[in-house]
Amino acid sequence: MAVAAGVCGALLIPLTSCGAPQGGTSHRDTGHGKARATAPERLPGVGDRLRSKIPKTSRQVVAVYGAGKDSPDATVVLYTKDGAGWETSGRWAAHNGKKGWTTDHRENDKRSPVGVFTLSDAGGVLPDPGALLPYAESASFQAPHYWSKSHWHDFDYVIAIDYNRLKGTPPNEPTRPRGRTKGGSIWLHMDHGSGTSACVSVPKSAMRVLLRTLDPRRHPVVVMGDRATLKV
Template identity: 65%
Template structure:
């Protein structure tokens, strides 16, 4: 674990009932929109297409990302989670992990994924069911399950408070077994389910990488359990990981 990776272990006991209520309000863009009504977009894989081009690749750049967003990737970042949305109004996407060696970026792993059920937006607001386009840091993680590798990775908060409400369809009960907070309208260094929103509630929040349920989300990005476990073991605070996310047209702009 890097020097920034102080581990957190928060297990809800007596207050679990009230914490679950808070989670239902604040988890993944502040509404239970990742629940039973979140289905749009299907689960087709595009992992073979993400970040690939017929033009010769520049190894010093993240594939498929134009100057506008490329310049927002911090110079000290050597881990990028790129989310390639199939289209502006599509819930299907591909997550690719890139790692930097010297000045060159290398494609490490990729997974089929989902994003907001209505697609993407450059001006995200609460309950618009679209994922925000942009570059965001990744500093905190957590979930219902224990940290898959307590000796490495991002600071992790284990808590039953992350559990999806049992009023949701059973296929959604494990959505938040693992989550990685996307630092959109949140306070870094706090658990992912901290409800503080510095830009105000109308801008949405609690946007996470979390486990996939096979269809679109409220605004989060979802990948398989194995994908989440790999990211949790691999993302290193000392390497300043970020997520670059959006539909392909906006990413390339």
């Protein structure tokens, strides 16, 4: 299995990986959201352009609402659809790329890619917490210890975002089907309190909920971007 040095938008360049030390203010875990009394039929804050890219079979959506095009701050909401509407199953403070968002992601641009992506594979340093997605436990996910100690646990749990990667392989598999310049290894992973190189980071409690909830039989996807772009 490939080592973690090339993860999170910086293939084989560990200093710019998602867990690389950066400044910023920590965000508190906001916990689980309560299901709406009347679940909306449309995903809140997501316009027709991206909504049309969500597979009709998808019954689970992780929505990442970026605070602004150039902001590293975000909110992650887990939606599930059991009937006609989307119910909120969890809501957490989060971070995205430290320079914000882009519709044309490039390696090392420090921006997270806007779009709709499937969620197929998971893994991490820690043992499987009960994940429904295929889970690869390996020490190779370990963040380098020359990073600040606060970043050592970034990859204890990860969920691969299927951007420029081979689905059905461990998250740290290095193949980039669209080429290295388009970046790769974009993950959901544990938060270290500031922006990432391209990944989306959430509290450990959120990662455990997501791992135990996202079900391949429900065809989970992530819809991600800054709020203004998501609304288009």
